[in-house]
Amino acid sequence: ARSLFRTTLDNVRKEFRDVFINLFQGGEADLKLVGSQDILEAGIDIVVSPPGKKLSSISLLSGGERALTSIALLFALFKVKPSPFCVLDEIDAPLDENNIERFTNFLKDLAKDTQFIIISHNKKTLSISEILYGVTMEEPGVSKMISVKFVGRHKDDADKNKTET
Amino acid sequence: ARSLFRTTLDNVRKEFRDVFINLFQGGEADLKLVGSQDILEAGIDIVVSPPGKKLSSISLLSGGERALTSIALLFALFKVKPSPFCVLDEIDAPLDENNIERFTNFLKDLAKDTQFIIISHNKKTLSISEILYGVTMEEPGVSKMISVKFVGRHKDDADKNKTET
Amino acid sequence: MELKSLKIFGFKSFPDETKFEFEPGVTAIVGPNGCGKSNIVDAIRWTLGEQNVHSLRAGLTEQLIFNGSQTRQPLGMAEVSLTFSNPSHYAPPSLGGSDKVNLTFSEITITRKIFRSGESEYFINKAPCRLKDITEVFMDTGLGVNAYSVISQDQIDMILNAKPEERRYIFEEAA
Amino acid sequence: MELKSLKIFGFKSFPDETKFEFEPGVTAIVGPNGCGKSNIVDAIRWTLGEQNVHSLRAGLTEQLIFNGSQTRQPLGMAEVSLTFSNPSHYAPPSLGGSDKVNLTFSEITITRKIFRSGESEYFINKAPCRLKDITEVFMDTGLGVNAYSVISQDQIDMILNAKPEERRYIFEEAA
Numbered sequence A, B: 001a002r003s004l005f006r007t008t009l010d011n012v013r014k015e016f017r018d019v020f021i022n023l024f025q026g027g028e029a030d031l032k033l034v035g036s037q038d039i040l041e042a043g044i045d046i047v048v049s050p051p052g053k054k055l056s057s058i059s060l061l062s063g064g065e066r067a068l069t070s071i072a073l074l075f076a077l078f079k080v081k082p083s084p085f086c087v088l089d090e091i092d093a094p095l096d097e098n099n100i101e102r103f104t105n106f107l108k109d110l111a112k113d114t115q116f117i118i119i120s121h122n123k124k125t126l127s128i129s130e131i132l133y134g135v136t137m138e139e140p141g142v143s144k145m146i147s148v149k150f151v152g153r154h155k156d157d158a159d160k161n162k163t164e165t
Numbered sequence C, D: 001m002e003l004k005s006l007k008i009f010g011f012k013s014f015p016d017e018t019k020f021e022f023e024p025g026v027t028a029i030v031g032p033n034g035c036g037k038s039n040i041v042d043a044i045r046w047t048l049g050e051q052n053v054h055s056l057r058a059g060l061t062e063q064l065i066f067n068g069s070q071t072r073q074p075l076g077m078a079e080v081s082l083t084f085s086n087p088s089h090y091a092p093p094s095l096g097g098s099d100k101v102n103l104t105f106s107e108i109t110i111t112r113k114i115f116r117s118g119e120s121e122y123f124i125n126k127a128p129c130r131l132k133d134i135t136e137v138f139m140d141t142g143l144g145v146n147a148y149s150v151i152s153q154d155q156i157d158m159i160l161n162a163k164p165e166e167r168r169y170i171f172e173e174a175a
Ligand SMILES: Nc1ncnc2c1ncn2[C@@H]1O[C@H](COP(=O)(O)OP(=O)(O)OP(=O)(O)O)[C@@H](O)[C@H]1O
Pocket: A141, B050, B053, B056, B060, B061, B062, B063, B064, B065, B094, C011, C012, C013, C031, C032, C033, C034, C035, C036, C037, C038, C039, C040, C063, C064, C065, C066, C067, C068
């Protein structure tokens, strides 16, 4: 159990570092064992610094930097133990336009092997989808799916057939 | 103390209802005393329903509905006991375009008597400001103010003087 | 194994049966505040076996059933179905396993149903089964509710604010 | 009483002295993630008398001082000044009160300073004073750090997630 955890932790650390550097375009990222000498008892600390900034507690990071750090860690865990699909509910909300650009590029790459269902209000995020559902409540309290757009690779066919309304 | 609290609570309840109905364009909103018969011991519950929806626990509300409900309550407290200025740090982040429209209209009205400092990424929110500061970190880790725009009522003068760059 | 479709009927703000079809790659959902997008996410989590109603923003299981609106009466039950393609022709042991050739499906549909009485029902390809059987399908196929196959702003904050010891639980799931 | 300007020097990500001027109505601040906008909000809260460093996202007071970057050395102190117009010519009792005519100011500048040693200094219009005197100015003029003159996403969530008894504290401040 100890060696399995050690291996997993090292894999996640490596992925976390790679994903972080990809999303932040640089910087440092690591996970540290704390609190106990026993690897099965220790806690896990997140230790990062965005590019050009000095290492300090993650509480001092900005809202957007914290969100992107957490996204990097969750994507690292996902890469180490993938599941066939992943649902993301508005996790891009705290990110500025540049960070959303990097986030969506990373998603496009993950989406080659994984199915994503993404909820977002952001145009850039929505633009990377193959298919786009609109949901409304014309009748108060009653959810209704009102539109489907083929946005991604179907777009050319859709344009030819004028299925896009 | 009891009658003072009773009076304040009733004032906040009335303001909360008015602000909520303004921001949601309808619906119901109230504050209820719970947990104790003694008004000085009781807790305060938030009881709302967006227009056309049935009353239920606030945990079932959406992210945007919860944010707007909380904003309505904080603005109600602010109206009952105003301070000369108010700082808002990205509180419009979970709101969609329609809710931001109503939120900014309400702010413009409050801003007649109160000075606001607003941090936002949203163009509509930024557009109601008299003055707009841009902050960047060209040198990593070093914050710098890089621009000032006179957006609001100075805009006409600024346009004449071409001070807007 | 790929997600093919999701059918929501009577769950939270979906009194009318609504079906979403999925493609490989990215499916996006957009709409105004309060229109039901996160309710779709809750429906997926619930069907994957989520037992903690607080993770679904509810206090009681009954609150997952459409409770009415200005123009509609409350419903008596909620039902959600998730359909997956089944390229390896996996057959759940509960239905006889892969020995029974007539039970190797090209698609697997998981259905979860609750009634106001509190009764719950579960189905695999319309055959009644127990929650345990559904969990088994997901474990065998790697589709289970793990800490990061459904990510919302809450999970994002939690992993940052967690104490170091709490954070290791999430890691142990990845091990 | 109106906010006229804010000067930040050495606080968090502001190693260079930076001055913001304010108008009546709305002043907006925009910029990319991590550029320092919330640090400006922290600077205002701190100067208004915030004593809980956790509300400023720090663990220790020392973390409020610019701690260096790739291109800069850490600084030894942080100083923030908030200037208000003073139309009623209020004079803080600590400086002699309104009896001393030469001390009725058209503007009041509150300055707060910390050093790496942990030492703190406070000033009203450049005259050294105690934190207590600053708090008094704000109480007399209604400008104090109350529960809702500085609102961030955390406050928004807290009032919703608070237990009913916790929520009443915020109300008691309004009473
Ligand atoms: N059992 C139920 N019956 C009827 N309506 C319900 C039920 N449970 C939740 N709702 C309604 O669903 C709405 C919330 O939906 P949801 O959280 O999916 O919104 P959303 O689209 O994610 O919005 P946002 O963009 O603000 O996050 C609430 O208005 C709530 O009243």
